Amino acid sequence: MPIPLYIDDIVRMRKPHPCGSDVWRIVRLGADIGIKCQGCQRRVLLPRSTFERRIKAFVARGPAAPLAPAAPASDPA
Numbered sequence: 809m810p811i812p813l814y815i816d817d818i819v820r821m822r823k824p825h826p827c828g829s830d831v832w833r834i835v836r837l838g839a840d841i842g843i844k845c846q847g848c849q850r851r852v853l854l855p856r857s858t859f860e861r862r863i864k865a866f867v868a869r870g871p872a873a874p875l876a877p878a879a880p881a882s883d884p885a
């Protein structure tokens with residue numbers, strides 16, 4: 809099952825980039841996923857399957873992502 813991905817998602821990868829940062833921002837969606845290293849701003853294209861295997865965690869979701877169930881509940885009652 810594919811992981812839902814959105815532009816501007818911030819992800820932590822299993823292997824750090826040679827620059828030392830393991831945090832990347834998604835900049836392009838498609839058959840290949842474009843990510844930008846948040847340490848050195850280098851862009852990389854990875855096949856989606858490879859990218860999904862390398863994700864360790866989401867740090868933040870992009871503005872296009874649906875609200876996460878864990879978001880603080882607003883209870884107007």
Ligand SMILES: [Zn+2]
Pocket residue numbers: 825826827828829845846847848849850
């Ligand atoms: Zn880097």
